[in-house]
Each structure stands twice: as C-alpha cells, then as structure tokens.
Amino acid sequence: MSTTTTGPTGTTTPTRHTVHAVRTPDGALLHATVDGDDAAPVTVVLAHGWTLAQASWDDVAALLAPDVAAGALRLVRYDQRGHGRSTWGSTDPVSIDLLGEDLAAVLAELVPAGPVVLGGHSMGGMTIMALAAAHPELVGDRVRGVALVDTSAGQLSHPPRTALERVQERLLPAVGAWAVAHARRVEGWRRLVPPTHPRHRAVVRGILYGADATDAMVARGAEIMAGSSVRSFVAFYPALGEHDKAAALAELGTVPVEILVGDTDKLTPVKHSGRLAAAIPTAHLQIVPGCGHMLPQERPDLVTAALRRLLP
Amino acid sequence: MTSTIEKPAPTAVREVHVAVIGSGFAGLGMAIQLRRQGIDDFVVLERGHDVGGTWRDNSYPGAACDVQSNLYSFSFAPNPDWPRTYSEQPEIFAYLRGVADRYDLRDQHVFGAEVTAATWDDAAHRWDVETTAGAFRAKVLVSGAGALADPSYPDIPGIESFAGTVMHTARWDHDHDLDGERVAVIGTGASAIQVVPAIQPRVGSVAVYQRTPPWVIPRGDRPTTPLERSLYRRFPAVQRAVRAALYAGREFLVIGMAKNRTLLAPVQKLARTHLERQVRDPQLRAAVTPDYTIGCKRILISNDWYPAISAPNAEVVTAGIAEVRPHSVVTRDGVERPTDTLVLATGFHVTDLPIAHRITGRDGRTLAETWSEGMATNRGSTVAGFPNLFLLVGPNVGVGHTSMVYMIESQVAYVGEALRAMAVEGLATLETTPAAQEAYRELIAERSAGTVWLGGGCGSWYLDEHGHNTTLWPDFTFRFRRLTKSLDRQNYVGTTERETAGATA
Numbered sequence: 001m002s003t004t005t006t007g008p009t010g011t012t013t014p015t016r017h018t019v020h021a022v023r024t025p026d027g028a029l030l031h032a033t034v035d036g037d038d039a040a041p042v043t044v045v046l047a048h049g050w051t052l053a054q055a056s057w058d059d060v061a062a063l064l065a066p067d068v069a070a071g072a073l074r075l076v077r078y079d080q081r082g083h084g085r086s087t088w089g090s091t092d093p094v095s096i097d098l099l100g101e102d103l104a105a106v107l108a109e110l111v112p113a114g115p116v117v118l119g120g121h122s123m124g125g126m127t128i129m130a131l132a133a134a135h136p137e138l139v140g141d142r143v144r145g146v147a148l149v150d151t152s153a154g155q156l157s158h159p160p161r162t163a164l165e166r167v168q169e170r171l172l173p174a175v176g177a178w179a180v181a182h183a184r185r186v187e188g189w190r191r192l193v194p195p196t197h198p199r200h201r202a203v204v205r206g207i208l209y210g211a212d213a214t215d216a217m218v219a220r221g222a223e224i225m226a227g228s229s230v231r232s233f234v235a236f237y238p239a240l241g242e243h244d245k246a247a248a249l250a251e252l253g254t255v256p257v258e259i260l261v262g263d264t265d266k267l268t269p270v271k272h273s274g275r276l277a278a279a280i281p282t283a284h285l286q287i288v289p290g291c292g293h294m295l296p297q298e299r300p301d302l303v304t305a306a307l308r309r310l311l312p
Numbered sequence: 313m314t315s316t317i318e319k320p321a322p323t324a325v326r327e328v329h330v331a332v333i334g335s336g337f338a339g340l341g342m343a344i345q346l347r348r349q350g351i352d353d354f355v356v357l358e359r360g361h362d363v364g365g366t367w368r369d370n371s372y373p374g375a376a377c378d379v380q381s382n383l384y385s386f387s388f389a390p391n392p393d394w395p396r397t398y399s400e401q402p403e404i405f406a407y408l409r410g411v412a413d414r415y416d417l418r419d420q421h422v423f424g425a426e427v428t429a430a431t432w433d434d435a436a437h438r439w440d441v442e443t444t445a446g447a448f449r450a451k452v453l454v455s456g457a458g459a460l461a462d463p464s465y466p467d468i469p470g471i472e473s474f475a476g477t478v479m480h481t482a483r484w485d486h487d488h489d490l491d492g493e494r495v496a497v498i499g500t501g502a503s504a505i506q507v508v509p510a511i512q513p514r515v516g517s518v519a520v521y522q523r524t525p526p527w528v529i530p531r532g533d534r535p536t537t538p539l540e541r542s543l544y545r546r547f548p549a550v551q552r553a554v555r556a557a558l559y560a561g562r563e564f565l566v567i568g569m570a571k572n573r574t575l576l577a578p579v580q581k582l583a584r585t586h587l588e589r590q591v592r593d594p595q596l597r598a599a600v601t602p603d604y605t606i607g608c609k610r611i612l613i614s615n616d617w618y619p620a621i622s623a624p625n626a627e628v629v630t631a632g633i634a635e636v637r638p639h640s641v642v643t644r645d646g647v648e649r650p651t652d653t654l655v656l657a658t659g660f661h662v663t664d665l666p667i668a669h670r671i672t673g674r675d676g677r678t679l680a681e682t683w684s685e686g687m688a689t690n691r692g693s694t695v696a697g698f699p700n701l702f703l704l705v706g707p708n709v710g711v712g713h714t715s716m717v718y719m720i721e722s723q724v725a726y727v728g729e730a731l732r733a734m735a736v737e738g739l740a741t742l743e744t745t746p747a748a749q750e751a752y753r754e755l756i757a758e759r760s761a762g763t764v765w766l767g768g769g770c771g772s773w774y775l776d777e778h779g780h781n782t783t784l785w786p787d788f789t790f791r792f793r794r795l796t797k798s799l800d801r802q803n804y805v806g807t808t809e810r811e812t813a814g815a816t817a
Contacts, residue, residue, distance in 0.1 A: 014648035019517040021625035031624035223594040
C-alpha cells in the first residue's frame, strides 16, 4: 500500500502498516499484514484462495488504500496456512474447517473488537463459511457483512463415473504423497517451465482466467501460484473436495452478503454461486461477463465496490 | 624535575620503543612479531578492556566469520579445536584471547587507552601519543586500529527523536530484551544478514530496510568432527594442508573478480539458484535480486538469511526511509511502521579511517588531511611525511574474498623487516618517499581497472567518495605477500642517530 493523505494541518499523514505472525492453536504461524489506523470504524479481513497468497488481493487493496489512508477502514490480509509466508501447523490432514479456525484466530488476535467485513476468494470464501458454521455467534454481532468471490458451498467433486475417473481417484492420493515426499525434484521440474514461459501462462489463463483478462493479470497470478509449494497443491486438494457447508449458509443470512462470480469460472462455476445466492436470503449475486475464477485480479473494481457496499 | 616527587605523576610520559594501537588480529600479530625479533620494549594501546578488536566489539547475535577458521587464524597459531568449520564470534574472540595468553602479551597492554592524538616530534624523532590512559612516547608507532572499528551511523532525519532503543550491531546492548518487539533493521550487509536470522524467531516482527540487496551464496558450515580435531592435533601438517587448500580455492575468486569478470557467471548462477530455492514469494524475490554483477559488493554467505526474511513475521522494505519518528519509521511511500527498537546494521567508517584524523605528521597535518586528495601510501603500510609510522590494515589492504589474517601477517612481517633494517643501519627515522607512493598508487589503479569492484555496476564501501578503490587489494593476495616480503629499502629515506646528533649540534 502506498498512499499518503494530507491532513487538515497540511502535514502528511502516513499509513500505518504492521506485520504479524498469528499463532494458531496447533502451532501454525500465519503471516498477516494490517494497514490503517487501529481506531478505524471497521476492519476488512480478506482471505485468499488455494495455492495463492495475500498478494492476490493487492489490486483490491490498492483501490481501498484511500479509505485506509483516510482512517475510514482498516485492512487485514493474511496468508492461509501452508501458503505464502505462513507455516503448516501440526494438524494433518488439513481441512476447510481448520482454515475457518485459522480465520477465527486471526480475528481474535488482530480484530478483537469492533465491526468486521469479511471477504473471501475461492477457498477463502469457503474459509468464511467454515468460520460461520463453527462460530455462528460472530455473525451479526462482529461480522457485519461478507463478500464471497468465485467460491462454493460444496459439491466440487463427484463420485467417479467412468473407469478412468475411478483409476484417477485411486491413484491421486498416492501421486500426491509421492510429489510431497519428492518435493525438491518436483520443484526442479516446475522450474523448467517457469511462470515467464508462454506455455505456463497459457495453461494458467486457460484454467483460471476469462476472455477479458490481460496478459499482465495472468502473469501476476501465475507468479503468485508458482510461489506455492507442492505440498499446498497436494494437501488442500482433497480438503476442497470434502468441503460441504450448504447447511451453514443460513448462518450468513443475518448479514448482507455480496456474491460475485465470473461467467466462465471453470473451478467454481456460476451454478455454485447460484446455489449460494439461493440459500442466503440476504445475498446479492453478481455474475461478471468475460471473467473466470480470478475476479480479485480480473475486476478488482467490482470486488472493491462490493466490499464498500458491505461497510456499515 | 625535582627529587621530591616520589611517585610518577599521572601525567608522566612512558617511553617505549614501539607503540602498537589496537589489539585485534593486527595488533596481536604485531606484538608477537616484535617479541620474536627480541623487541620487548613495546606497548599495545587498546581502547577496550580486553584484546580482540573487531571480534570483541561485534558481539551481536549471530556474528560469525565468512572465512573458514582454518584459514581465518594465525598461520603460526593453528587451533585444532575449532568447533565449526566457520566460527562464530565467541570462538574467534576466545581464540584471540588464547593467543594473547599463550604469547604472554597481556602485560604488554594498556587497556582503556584510546589514542586521542599521535604527533610526530621531528626534533626528538619520537611519536607523542596521547591516550585516555596517559601519555606515551615511542620511536615507532604501528597502527592496528583496523577498518571495521568505528561504527558508521546513518544520517536519517528524526533518528535522534526515536524514543525506543537504538543500537548499532557493533555496539550491541545485550541487556536489551528484543522478545516480542517490533524491530527495524537498517541495512542488508554482512552484519544484517547474520543478525536478522538470529533475532527473527524471538521478535514480534522485523522489518529490514534495504537499499541494495546483497548476493548471497550457501554457507558450507558444519560442526567439526572429533576425528578431524584429533587428526589436526596429532598431525599439524594435515591442518596446514587444509589451510593451504582453502587459501588456494579462495584465490580462484580473484581471477573472476579482478581478471576476467565472465568467470564470475557460475558464482552468480549459484547465488541466483540459492535465492530462488529459498525465496518463494515472487515480490520478495524481485526485491532481493541484485541488479549488479556478483562480487561488486561483498559476496555474503548464509543459509538462513533468505528463510529469515521469508518468515511470517518479517518483511523487507525497499521504499527508502523518509524519517524516523519517536515510535515509528516512515518510508518515502508514505507507510509508517510502528517500531520499538532500531538496529543499525550500517557498517563502519572504512574509506575514512577515523584513526587518520588523530595522527599528525612532520608538517603538522593529520593523516586525514594529507589524504584528503586520496589515500597515498607505500604498500598500504607507510606514508611520506609520517616517519616511523606503520599502518596495518591500511588503505588497499582489505580483501573481500579471503582471510584478512593473511594480509595482516604479510604486513606484520613487512614492518618487522623495516624495524630490522632500522636496527642494523642504526636509523633514527625511516620514511617512505612521495615517488614510491605515486608508483604504488599507479600500481593499485592499474590492477583495479577492469575489476568487478569498479565495473560491476554498484556502489560499495570499497570505493571512496571519488569512486576510487582505496580499500581493497585488487590482485592475488600472494602478490601482496611477495611485495611485502622484504623491505623495499630504495623506497625509503633513513636518517641515522649520528646524523641527527650532528644536525642539531
């Protein structure tokens, strides 16, 4: 974040920035950054997606910077466990519920009081659902609004339908375990096709981005993902498949909820957001044309606008 | 003087043959050389309260040497018991104290004696040395004051207003508890990359303020095995052979740094791979990737620097510091980081040696004044206009790739040769000539041309304000040894005691 405001006296007021390692009950250290004044009337907490890092919110953070600098809000971003700078705790295997508890730990340490608006992208959205399921008392009193971006309440995997899918299902855990055990070798292979490579970018664009995404957006996302470890790819994949929070969505119905999804999102297709909107009476659904699974980068303006609508 | 004085007054001047300033590797090495030559009438003036010099003062957490201990030690005092291949500060400090004891040098020391002024008395042919522990008068003055002696403090607006603790790595406050604090570390040089990994696990958060990132290569450090140690103890030749191999291996770097820069490419590749392996975050990776040729600034070695700055409670700040406020550091991008303690890892006064301001020569000008147009010396050791003065670790004696102790031993032997010549010829003074200095300056300039330090695309503490190499020896270190093996008597003018007597008669 890089913004200054000129105060009434004409002196420049710099924006406060602190870095924290939030310790979870099982010993993970979550890298969190806080921008803005502790006295701000509301705190926005953003949770990123699978194999990404808090840097995936940089564009949104840049658009919120004037509000932060003006003291209108405080912004908390953190790296989910096993992502970015955050470490793994002792819990194995990991689950989305665990990420919900991690978010609870971040709130307890960095936002112990005052209104909160939560924003979650993809797995970060699921993290918020898990928090609401485990700590319904937080919703309404503390959490005043929720933005769910390119995410899902469950049914991301289905039972194998063909012989090939059955073989895949059987082999995947072993392949994943092998990759983690031989992470150094796998990392070597990954370096052979770095995110600067056109083929690498083409794959990333094909899976994650919509038709309107610029090459710069794709390059940036590819770089962030290239920073993720083999283990975070492998360990969270089954957690995403097991994620099922359809029953917990009602808990979010007491606060305004903004739901956004790209119309060509391949990972959490539009129907997932449709199901969310149907289950949450207070939800407002926005389907963004020409976009894929990376709305915080593809349309940071719309994501920021949605967050602003949620501010009390 | 009257006979009623029973005790020497505190202002009594102590006369010695040789006064040595400082008791680090240079001062102790010189003292041992004097002993060997049968000169017992000398004093070591040490401002601290123990021997050890740089290795006494730099006790910050994580302080260690970048050169293997088998090489970074006196050739004549091998230590078979180094606990690690690369030693940390406590071991090196202990080694130096052990050397002082083994050669029985402590009684030759005056501790708490900071030299405030040393002035050449041309009539008496003596150096008048004023210290905080009394006055001395010496025929010969040897400065082993060192280059990494006086901390350099950054000139940052508002730093004096800071309400928390400020400490330089070379003046570490061990009573200050950093646990849980928000710490700012200024600098990313050799000290910073050692202190940050040492404090990162226990501080609340650490922000490292970086101007230019260093190139960092893996540190091949390991504990020594009992077998190695007993082998070294029983067969000292084995340790000498290991030392020779380490020395030779490091000299190969000179070929790349001073002769053919393309040979540095594999070293840079090694450093880049090290960086990419250890730093996953693309933003951090970009921030800490240097944009200059490796070797231009000192190559640093560490296995825990990159992990430390990638830790959950760490960040590298590249925006540049605008000001320090009582409880925070503000960068030029308008970000304010609340800060409890400021650690200055900002290095030393290297190109402007502080001791040079305190030594006054024949014409009444200080060494610093004489050098204001550039540091001129003969072999980094002697200066025209400063008779009977010898500098250890003076200009162009520094090395970035190998052991300073090798250079120090070369210089100490050179001073020994000079003292021998003075004794043999019965000289009252020995002084180098401006012509010799000019020839030596040309030699340094010629050898420095085309080196990575001048052409690598960086600024560094190797270069003075004019961009000249005034600190590094720009060639193989064995060439320096050859150059200082015997006294280049033709480059010196000597006056005998008799001439002196005749001149004043």
